[in-house]
Amino acid sequence: MPRNIIGHLVLVGPRPIAGDIVEDARRDHPVGGNASPASIVTADDIASLAPELLAVARYLIRNDSEARDLAQAALEIGLRKRDQVRDPARLRAWLIAIETREAFRLRRRMARFVAFEPRVHELATGGQAHERSIIVREAIAGLSTRVRTAVVLHHLVGLTVEETAAAMSVEENTVKSQLRVGLSSLREALR
Amino acid sequence: VTARRPEQTTPIDPDLLALLRHEYDGAVARAGRDLEADALPVGGSRRSVWPRAAVAGAALALIAVLAGPTLQLASHVGSPQGPASSVPSVAATATQPAMATESLGPSQVPSTIDGQPVVLALDAVAEFRTSIDSSPVYVAGWLLAPDVLSCPAAGTVLTWNPCFAVHLFPNGTSGPWSLSIFRSASSTMLPDVGRGVALPMVLKVHTHDPSCPVSESCTLLPVLDGVAWDGTAQPLSAAVSSAPPSGLSESQAITAAIRSAPNRVGSTLTPGSAEAGPYALVGPGGSDVAGDRWVWAVVLSGQFYAPECGSATSTACPTTLTTELVVIDYVTGDFLIAESP
Numbered sequence: 001m002p003r004n005i006i007g008h009l010v011l012v013g014p015r016p017i018a019g020d021i022v023e024d025a026r027r028d029h030p031v032g033g034n035a036s037p038a039s040i041v042t043a044d045d046i047a048s049l050a051p052e053l054l055a056v057a058r059y060l061i062r063n064d065s066e067a068r069d070l071a072q073a074a075l076e077i078g079l080r081k082r083d084q085v086r087d088p089a090r091l092r093a094w095l096i097a098i099e100t101r102e103a104f105r106l107r108r109r110m111a112r113f114v115a116f117e118p119r120v121h122e123l124a125t126g127g128q129a130h131e132r133s134i135i136v137r138e139a140i141a142g143l144s145t146r147v148r149t150a151v152v153l154h155h156l157v158g159l160t161v162e163e164t165a166a167a168m169s170v171e172e173n174t175v176k177s178q179l180r181v182g183l184s185s186l187r188e189a190l191r
Numbered sequence: 192v193t194a195r196r197p198e199q200t201t202p203i204d205p206d207l208l209a210l211l212r213h214e215y216d217g218a219v220a221r222a223g224r225d226l227e228a229d230a231l232p233v234g235g236s237r238r239s240v241w242p243r244a245a246v247a248g249a250a251l252a253l254i255a256v257l258a259g260p261t262l263q264l265a266s267h268v269g270s271p272q273g274p275a276s277s278v279p280s281v282a283a284t285a286t287q288p289a290m291a292t293e294s295l296g297p298s299q300v301p302s303t304i305d306g307q308p309v310v311l312a313l314d315a316v317a318e319f320r321t322s323i324d325s326s327p328v329y330v331a332g333w334l335l336a337p338d339v340l341s342c343p344a345a346g347t348v349l350t351w352n353p354c355f356a357v358h359l360f361p362n363g364t365s366g367p368w369s370l371s372i373f374r375s376a377s378s379t380m381l382p383d384v385g386r387g388v389a390l391p392m393v394l395k396v397h398t399h400d401p402s403c404p405v406s407e408s409c410t411l412l413p414v415l416d417g418v419a420w421d422g423t424a425q426p427l428s429a430a431v432s433s434a435p436p437s438g439l440s441e442s443q444a445i446t447a448a449i450r451s452a453p454n455r456v457g458s459t460l461t462p463g464s465a466e467a468g469p470y471a472l473v474g475p476g477g478s479d480v481a482g483d484r485w486v487w488a489v490v491l492s493g494q495f496y497a498p499e500c501g502s503a504t505s506t507a508c509p510t511t512l513t514t515e516l517v518v519i520d521y522v523t524g525d526f527l528i529a530e531s532p
Contacts, residue, residue, distance in 0.1 A: 051223035058218065064323045136214040155208065156215035183203055190207070 041082040041091055049095055050075060052157075056096055059152040060103040062141060070106060074099035093159050097167035100149060104168075107145065139189035143182050150175050151182035221321050300331040300393055304419045309393050312361040312370040319411050325399040329419055332359030332370060333389040334381065357381060357415055359394065360482075375400045375414040384424065387472070391422035434467070435485055438521040441465050447524035448489035448517040454529070455515075456494040463490035463514065467521060474518050475530045485521035490514060495531055 053074050057067035078095045085091050140148060140156075146168070153164040154175070161179075165172040302309055305327075310318050312332035322328070334357070356371035372394060384390050396413040403409040439447065445462045452460060466473045466489075471482030480486070495512040518527045 050226055052219050054222035054226060055215070055218040058222065058323075064326075132210075133214055133217055136210055137218075140211075140214070151211075152215075155203065155211050156218075158212075183207070186211075187207065190210070 041085045041088055043079060043082075045088065045091060046075060046078045046082060046095065049092055052092070053095060053099055056099060056152060056157060057103065059140060059156070060100065060145075060149060061106065066106065070099060070103055073102050077102070093163045093167075096153065096157055096159065097163065100153065100167040101169065103149070135190065139186050142189060143185055147178045147182040147185070150178035151186070154179055155183075224317075225321065300391055300422065301420055304329045304393060304395075312359045315370055315413070319398050319413055322398040322411060325397040325401075327416060328396050328398070328413065329393050330359060330370065330372070330396055330413070331391070331393045332361055334358075334384050334392055335360055335389055336384050336387075357394070359392075360389070370413070372396055372413045372415050373400075373409075375402050379415055379417045381418065382421065388424045388426055390424045392418060393420040395419045435522050438467065438485065439487060439519075439524050441467075441487075444487035444519060444521075444524065445489055447519050447526075448487065448491060451519065451524075451526035452491055452493075452495075452515055452517050452529060453526075454496040454512075454531070456496060460491045460493040463492050465489045470518070470527075474528065475516060480518070480527050486518050486527060487521055487524075489517050489519070491517055 050071065053071040054068065057070040057074070058064065061067045061070055074095055077098050085094055140151065143151060149168055150164055153159045153167055154161060159167065161172050161175050165175045168175065300309060307327065307329055309329040309331050312330055315328065315330045318328055356373045358369040358371055360369045382390060395416040395418070397416060398411050398413055400409070400412075400414040403412070444467070445465055448465070449460045449462070465487055467485065467487050469482060470480045470484045470486045473488040474480060474486055492514050495515050512531045514531065516530045518529070519525060520527060
């Protein structure tokens with residue numbers, strides 16, 4: 001069951017829509033609001049990163065409902081704390097770090113329950129390129145959680161090793177080791 | 192105390208990096224599309240600025256609250272019974288609620304059911320292709336009278352054979368394209384549709400059916416849950432376009448048909464009848480000609496090689512056929528298809 005951030009929508013809608021949070025934030029906290037007047041990151045800036053947050057969430061958590069919740073949670077936190085961002089150029093890395101930490105929290109919470117994580121097998125319907133894409137996706141999905149996170153944040157999203165380490169709350173050397181293991185596994189899987 | 196030497200970042204070959212980046216770009220694009228689809232407004236057309244979807248969502252909530260039990264009646268298959276739940280009968284058309292609709296050719300279908308957007312059959316393929324779980328999808332299209340299909344290779348898994356699937360047409364006519372919706376474990380009965388009529392309907396389907404064997408490529412194929420909504424059956428003639436303003440006359444059509452008749456033996460052919468109309472009404476079934484394309488269907492008498500003879504010059508082939516239906520384009524006279532009884 002998805003987490004109901006916007007209860008009235010969940011009564012009738014498919015899943016809470018991340019964009020609603022942005023709208024709610026605008027309504028509840030119009031210009032200024034929680035954010036200090038010095039805040040230079042707007043709700044639109046944050047909303048524009050929603051697709052990327054959802055994409056990353058899907059790599060971190062393979063269950064789509066949970067991935068959507070995770071992206072939504074990251075957006076919500078981002079909106080609430082956006083006045084902490086002093087350099088808009090770092091907004092993307094900042095939000096993805098929030099999402100990564102939330103993902104680990106979610107995983108710890110969910111570890112108490114028995115999880116059925118069905119693997120998604122895709123049908124190659126778009127020719128060779130599509131088939132290749134599926135193979136890459138499956139190879140990434142096959143990595144262990146922490147290794148996958150490091151590979152996704154560094155090699156796919158493009159965060160630096162330092163940013164990746166900060167997002168994962170580990171040392172840079174740990175990230176480098178995980179990247180080495182991850183790349184080796186990917187090369188093997190894609191051979 | 193010796194400082195720990197920083198580990199080197201593993202060098203990554205450019206091809207692998209490009210592959211990963213490409214994969215990521217695709218994932219972000221897919222996520223963007225999914226978010227946009229989630230933000231479908233009440234009216235049905237997709238909005239480009241998805242963060243503003245709260246307005247549509249609130250309107251949707253309001254409609255749902257006001258419609259109350261009526262909405263439940265119309266969307267009775269939306270109850271959370273799991274993907275393989277069966278619904279024994281057709282939805283009650285008499286209880287269609289007043290709700291926002293979108294156009295499906297000459298008919299209107301609800302744009303949302305159970306708070307979920309209704310996807311037109313043409314758009315549904317993309318929806319299925321990007322689906323990642325068995326969440327319900329509502330697909331709108333037209334149900335026609337079942338066509339005779341040639342099913343030489345039934346395969347081992349009959350539930351995933353298109354021959355046994357429900358075929359939903361996008362525009363109220365037969366034609367080159369229909370959406371196959373597989374039955375899996377569903378025992379849902381669909382209404383009988385007579386020849387010459389089309390029934391607009393919305394089917395509740397899902398992908399990632401648990402009965403799809405791991406070894407089979409059926410994960411993304413749509414599986415029927417039930418009928419979510421059905422409209423009023425319409426004659427095919429009402430569902431297709433009107434005649435193009437300029438077309439061949441009957442005599443011109445007969446001349447063109449005689450000229451292009453395939454498999455003929457000798458040159459003497461006699462016209463039987465000639466009929467103009469949408470292909471769905473006057474052409475033979477099972478072809479890849481669009482149902483709403485206007486054509487001339489001309490019956491010719493004479494001597495014809497059987498189609499299975501292949502080359503018409505074959506002397507070993509019996510020439511027992513005496514009539515042939517030749518279908519040509521209504522405007523240009525281009526040959527489209529011929530069929531012998």
